[in-house]
Amino acid sequence: MTLQKTILLITVLYSITCQAQKWDQEKITVTKANVSSKIMTAESIFEERWDGLAQAQFWKEIMLLSPDSCIINVASSRKILKKMSNRDWERQSEVEKNNLKIQLKTTHNIALDERVYITIGKSDFYKFHEVYPSLAKGVTAFENAGVDPWYAQSILLIESPGQLQKSVAGAYGAFQLMPGVARTYGLVVNSTKDERKDFNRSAYAAAQLISRVCIPEAKRILDRHQLTYNESDLWFRLFVLHVYHAGAQNVSAVVAKIKPVEGSKALIQSMWCTTAASFGNNSQNYSQLALAAQLILNDLIYHDCDDIVHASSK
Numbered sequence: 500m501t502l503q504k505t506i507l508l509i510t511v512l513y514s515i516t517c518q519a520q521k522w523d524q525e526k527i528t529v530t531k532a533n534v535s536s537k538i539m540t541a542e543s544i545f546e547e548r549w550d551g552l553a554q555a556q557f558w559k560e561i562m563l564l565s566p567d568s569c570i571i572n573v574a575s576s577r578k579i580l581k582k583m584s585n586r587d588w589e590r591q592s593e594v595e596k597n598n599l600k601i602q603l604k605t606t607h608n609i610a611l612d613e614r615v616y617i618t619i620g621k622s623d624f625y626k627f628h629e630v631y632p633s634l635a636k637g638v639t640a641f642e643n644a645g646v647d648p649w650y651a652q653s654i655l656l657i658e659s660p661g662q663l664q665k666s667v668a669g670a671y672g673a674f675q676l677m678p679g680v681a682r683t684y685g686l687v688v689n690s691t692k693d694e695r696k697d698f699n700r701s702a703y704a705a706a707q708l709i710s711r712v713c714i715p716e717a718k719r720i721l722d723r724h725q726l727t728y729n730e731s732d733l734w735f736r737l738f739v740l741h742v743y744h745a746g747a748q749n750v751s752a753v754v755a756k757i758k759p760v761e762g763s764k765a766l767i768q769s770m771w772c773t774t775a776a777s778f779g780n781n782s783q784n785y786s787q788l789a790l791a792a793q794l795i796l797n798d799l800i801y802h803d804c805d806d807i808v809h810a811s812s813k
Contacts, residue, residue: 526540537638541793547764552768558791559791566621569588580604580615624660634656659675671693671696672697676708683704709739732762737767738750749776752775
């Protein structure tokens with residue numbers, strides 16, 4: 500091996516080691532009924548006050564709300580205007596529905612031309628108790644692949660939590676991989692066999708997708724706009740999740756439209772209310788869902804667990 504290659508290898512290994520040490524500091528060991536699981540902490544969400552944002556609180560409510568109920572909310576900010584049963588909403592005439600929206604806008608000092616959404620509860624989809632046992636497996640699988648395990652936990656919480664459902668687009672498995680992506684990273688997907696249902700194989704492919712495509716593409720987009728970043732910053736991780744979900748071209752389009760002057764929490768918030776190319780409502784919601792899910796997980800473990808040990812306290 501030449502000296503140049505040796506130096507390059509040492510540099511890469513040092514970078515991975517430093518990043519892994521950062522991940523280690525973010526781990527918590529959660530013990531319940533004598534069973535311990537190592538997952539990722541949500542501390543950065545609280546430290547940077549993402550938890551206080553209306554979008555995070557809105558989706559937290561929706562994820563825990565029964566599908567027989569709905570929340571009337573402001574589209575641009577996700578400010579909650581009213582919670583009611585679906586039956587009460589649907590039995591109104593269109594005139595009555597419109598009058599209620601106007602009344603709520605007036606009461607909350609919302610401009611009359613602001614769009615208002617009616618969002619149905621999704622507790623039937625987001626099954627946090629069911630997905631919880633897979634989180635530690637996902638964290639370990641990503642870490643073994645040299646990939647930030649925060650991504651594994653976030654994706655597992657929001658993509659197909661605790662269930663194996665195929666999306667309309669054809670994504671499948673715990674990490675909701677499309678057939679072509681799965682095949683790219685060595686999984687068998689054909690008419691008789693679909694390895695996306697195998698958790699470990701699916702986790703491997705998702706980790707490769709994040710490290711080989713999503714993170715490099717995220718960096719390219721940010722570099723193009725001369726924005727600085729740190730891979731462990733929460734806003735950067737949320738940005739990478741948008742690339743994972745919407746694709747680099749769509750994320751690039753929305754960033755070009757925003758014309759940010761710095762990489763920060765503000766960029767992510769701007770993405771929540773900006774559309775471009777195929778970066779629409781579902782894309783805007785993705786990182787909001789990730790934040791809300793992590794907050795619910797945090798509440799769940801502190802309510803149900805017997806003990807929590809933070810790696811940073813050791």
